[in-house]
Amino acid sequence: MTVQYSELIQPERVHGSLYTDPSIFAEELDRIWYRTWVCVGHASEVARPGDYVRKKVAAQDVIMTRSTDGEISLLLNRCAHRGNLVCEDERGNSGSFRCPYHGWTYRNTGEMLGYPYNQGYGGKGKLSLGLGRVPRVDTYQGFVFASFAADGPSLKEHLGAAAGELDRLARLSPEGEVELTAGWLKHRAKANWKLLVENETDGYHPQFVHGSVFSVTGSHIGNLYSDKSTAVTRDLGGGHSENDLRPEFRRMGTPMTWFGTSEAKVPEYVAKMRELHGKQAEEILIEGAPHVMVFPNLFVAEISVFMIQPTAVDETVQNVTAVQLKGAPEMNRRLLSQCVGSVGPAGMLLADDSEMYERNQRGMAARMPEWLDIRRGVGRERVDENGFRVGAANDETGMRGFWSHYRSLMEREDAR
Amino acid sequence: MSSLAEHTGLDLREVERFLYREARLADEHDYDGWEALWTDDALYWVPAGSPDADPQRLMSVIYDNRSRIRTRISQLKTGKRYAQSPPSNMRRLISNIEVVAVEGADTVVGANFLLIESRERGTTMWAGRTTYRLRRVEDDIRLAYKKVVLVDSAEALSTLAFLI
Structure with missing residues (x-):
């Protein structure tokens, strides 16, 4: 039986079987996981x-x-x-x-x-x-990628505009290098891998799923995704997407707000960056780190790096570690501490995301209405100056970009 | 063992009573009762990977000081900590209790645990060895340190949003 992906993946909805059908999962291994570029680790993990x-x-x-x-x-x-x-x-x-x-x-x-x-x-x-x-x-920027296909697009071609987001992460280091040397948490979710990928740049859920931690910590993160936010969701092409929070951070206009802190808390780091970058330092320190999902499995969430590993149609391991910036020990302690509090099996953010993935998966056992809806923001999407599709902070623009690329890979004539 | 008791006033029976109470409060989601056990210099730690991993340098599953314990408990109490709402049904057994050392006012205790967690996702078995640091504060015993080394800390773990 040949799966007709054009029927299952439509512009404003995708079919539930894409998350539950073992034969589709088997095809994904061949056509995505053992073909396209997949992030495996970071060069700093094998430094010597x-x-x-x-x-x-x-x-x-x-x-x-x-x-x-x-x-x-x-x-x-x-x-x-x-x-x-x-x-x-x-x-x-x-x-x-x-x-x-x-x-x-x-x-x-x-x-x-x-x-x-x-x-x-x-x-x-x-x-x-x-x-x-x-x-x-x-x-690329130390991130190690694997492709099981002997030929095909180069890594640079695969990354496309997402490369610039990894650059933006690296430039936060006084030495221009990210290190992933803090070891990995491995968090198992009874859910299809695509639910994780779609969630990573879904700006619609944070206020609901993470309302509990935002309310007890007084975190401003929820506002970044509110209806009043000037942040945007961008389809970067190639299945990559981002929540570009820079408009909000620029509006606030203070260094280190992106990290939920102030420059007084990390004086050595800020001084070092100013010494290195001169005037441009303010832009770097205000705009902060990216929030980008690199197709199909690398997710950079400002201070944390995730690598998604599918293990079965309904099971995925989310590997996660703290961003460490070479030459910034003062930042690294805080990055590690914030990351540990937020992510992994007990994380005050990710445990709730994971609970949602698992409930999504269980919910899809219901026979109707068959489809998952991905139309949010279709009517207010625009194309930005670089030709990328952009939606509001809480629109599903990133998901639509993901599915469009997914479909192109799964439909390839020479895929088998 | 009698010399340990002389130093700290904690005998094995008192230690046991404390560990069982702490376990029951956690199992029954008595968040306020559980939080009240901690001292101000508390440390609640669940290492990932190796039990000896340096928590200042490497990722942990949980690495909470007193202030973060408060945040964790406050989040649970909102009722919208979905990973524990609805809460897991669970019971744990504590065994192989040993008084490991006496350090100043603190008694260091080791114990094994086996915990069965049931929720809609399925039933999960958790096991490991816990190191506790117990301190007598006036007429009470308080918890200054709890390090939980899971037997499967090197493997991928399910969500662990309850109090372990």
């Missing part, structure tokens, strides 16, 4: 030669390594002999991996190094069975 860390691309167990010459590889964690895992530790430093089953060894770039009792294979150097390697690996 020999460093490695285990990662996941959907169901694929991948080892991210840094070789002696500094190059990052993504190796599939599967011995060429009997399919055993060659790496069990979550992270470490080693120039090679040795399969514990029969002792086959591989360099940290994947080439075979040796196999014990080699006479059984006619002697040394007779076999050249390496580990599987993700065909294309590229980085």
Whole structure:
């Protein structure tokens, strides 16, 4: 049976089966997760030669390594002999991996190094069975991306306008570099991955889902998404979208408001940024960090970085860590503390988002009305000076952009 | 054990009574009662990944000082903390209680727990070892520190919005 995606994905509504049908999930693995560029991790997680860390691309167990010459590889964690895992530790430093089953060894770039009792294979150097390697690996602002397709759009082409948002994150560091060195929380949700992706730039839900924490902390975040907000939701193309909160932060016009603090609390950081950037420092310190969903799985929410990993049609793991800015220890302590309070299984924000994803998934077991509605703001959308579709702060412009790109990938003639 | 009791005035029976009460308040969502157990220098910590992970440098599931405990409890009390509204039904068993050390006015206690959580998502089993720091304050025992090391802290976790 061939799925007719053009019927399931319409301009103002999408069909519930897209979130519940296991055969669609299987097609997504082929056409999205094992084809397009997927974010795997960050170069700072393997800072030194020999460093490695285990990662996941959907169901694929991948080892991210840094070789002696500094190059990052993504190796599939599967011995060429009997399919055993060659790496069990979550992270470490080693120039090679040795399969514990029969002792086959591989360099940290994947080439075979040796196999014990080699006479059984006619002697040394007779076999050249390496580990599987993700065909294309590229980085942007240190974010490491994988594509299982040997060819296709480059990472730069894939990122398009979303690249500028990662630049905007990096420029908050006095050294121009983000580091993801705080380790990851892994939060499991019984929900389809697309519910998470759609929620990330949904400006309609914060006042409802997060009203509890906003009310007890006096947070101004809810106002950023209110009907009076001057912030916008932008479809950045390529399935990427953002909540551009800069209009609100510019209106407030004070450095560090984006971070819910004032410059008096982080004087060393602010001084360093002013020394480095001169006049432009005010713009950087006022506009703050992006809130951007990079298709299909990288979400930067100002102070937190999420990598979404689908594990089944109705189960997803949301990996999350704090943004750390190289050269800004004063900021990093606060970034970590705020992030820990907000995200993950016990987070005062994300636990409630996750509860909603799970209720969405359960609700969709109901047979009617079959569709999910994504029309909010259609009538007031405009095209901005750069040609991107823009809606109000709480419009579903980002979701429509996501679905349009999703459909183009799922409908590709050569997808199989 | 008798020498420990001399130093702190906390014997194992008192320790047990406190741990059981703390567990019951958490299980029954008695938020005010549970919050009142804490000292002003409180620390409530659930590490992620390794139990020895430095919380000043690495992500934790929970890393609450007294002020953040207050925020967490206030959020639960709004009734709109959806991850706990409706609240989970749960019961935990506390066992293998050991007095680990006496440090000044504090008695450090270790104990295992097994917790069954039931909510519409399904039934989840949580287990681990908790380190408590108990302090006698006048006629009362108060909680200065609670570190909960989950047996599955290295794996992906379901939402944990109740008091663990």
